[in-house]
Amino acid sequence: MAAPRNLGNDGGRLRDEENANEDDSPTTKKPAGVKFTVALGVFVFFSIGLFCIYSTMPAAEYGRIRLPRTISDLRMLKDQLATYANDYPAQFIMGYCSTYIFMQTFMIPGTIFMSLLAGALFGVVRGLFLVVFNATAGASSCYFLSKLIGRPLVNWLWPEKLRLFQAEISKRREKLLNYMLFLRITPTLPNLFINLASPIVDIPFHIFFLATLVGLIPASYITVRAGLALGDLKSVKDLYDFKTLSVLFLIGFISILPTLLKRKRTYE
Template sequence: MTSQADIGTRLIQCAEISSSSDRYYRPFVSSFSFSGRSTYRRPYRRLFHIRFPNPVPVMVPTEQTTFDIDRSLPGHLKIPKDSISTKAATISVIVIFLTSLTALFLVYQTFPNVTEEEKQHIKLPWNMEDAKQLGIVLNRYKSDHYYQVMAGVFITYIFLQTFAIPGSLFLSILSGFLFPFTMALALVCTCSMIGATLCFMLSQLLGRKLVLAYFPERAAKWAVQVNKHRDNLFNYIVFLRITPFLPNWFINLSSPVIGVPLAPFAFGTFVGVAPPSFIAIQTGQTLNDMTVNDSAFNPRSIMWLALFAVVSLLPIFLKNRFKQKED
């Protein structure tokens, strides 16, 4: 049993994405020991090395953590009571994934009976041919089972987004084939926002350990960019969703780790996925003519995406210009 004197409060700042150096840093892990009223810190392991060409100080919020002193091991600190190990976080994500997969399977059990030939096409589309064959099967049953087909696409899309599984692009194309353009666009944007938000919340609960364990360098670099655009996060998220500079799964997982608020993240996702979804849905309307080697994006569509990306940054540019004039 520990007394009040055995409790110490420390302000801990993430070493992976912050440093006091203005040129470069080599963060390290330290052990703490106590002797009387003195506290000693001994660094014993260096982490990765990052050099920034134009260093920008990053203000990372600190968190207050209470440690218990283990008297059976004099001079050493226990792990914080509210911490979770990387192994425990990984196991928790796997359990949640399997539970969601079971729920998805139960939804598919409500689908109408299909022939053996059609059943082989009821699977996640990984290429244009898979999406085409799945679209042909679902289109046959859409008139009599419209809401079951829509619910299947809706839940599958959210499942892929929540667990950062590839394949949502082909579901966007499939939506353009099955539903009217306006409805398909609203469906895809809504599914993207809900799935990304669930992934954000899952990462906020369990993903910090995983992101900092497996992607520390990439998270550190993005933390610098987020800090530079802290006053314009909505437009910045829109820009990232339109452009391919960062994969969507990494944005979803790392955003809560580096302090991106949920509101600009969610609404920025809804708006930002609209331009690429617009192109994918247009492609879906001609899905019958597509082959396995065809792509949803061509030079013309890429030019449109670049234009949308520039437009998303215009509010930031105008805001900075007005601010300079006022100063």
């Protein structure tokens, strides 16, 4: 009579193979269609939220709200909304914040006008707080959205820039926060690219968040303060003259100084 087969090891192998097959099966992976559906759901959720907020505003004022595209548009919008912001501060803040975060999340141009508007309506301190809060929240939402569906878009729009960014991040893993602060403070790379590319090159969210929260303060301060004197602005380009850019790069250089000093000691 044949000896009974040792099913212990064979059974374990079979279970491992079944688990491997399950892991490789299409049902356990998130196909592109599912990711796109989730991203579309996020967009619909944001849109419904905006609609609900705007629909609660007084009808007479609701029809006046338009996203500005030029400094002239911004001046007219500021005049139209000044009284409304004083009469309905809570509703205005909610509408302003939701619009700013929506634009930042879905890469809609024009947030710089929203930053100028914050300075014009709320002054430097409150305006700066609002802008940094909304910009950080919107950038964080964009980060997670890009983590879900952004890789094909970034590879298509900026293939070479993405490769260079990946190489720079790989060289600076030990002092990544300093490098990200430098990028946020200076106009070396567009903020839109940083938001989209960061999850693709495996920048941890806590570093992305801290660098965004702190690094956006200098440029936001310049923009918000400029909003106090909209009459003196002819275009957005006037915000960043040579003196302003020099100050931003100086602050950015200070942020990466520890990295440069450590590298110098290593070579010595």
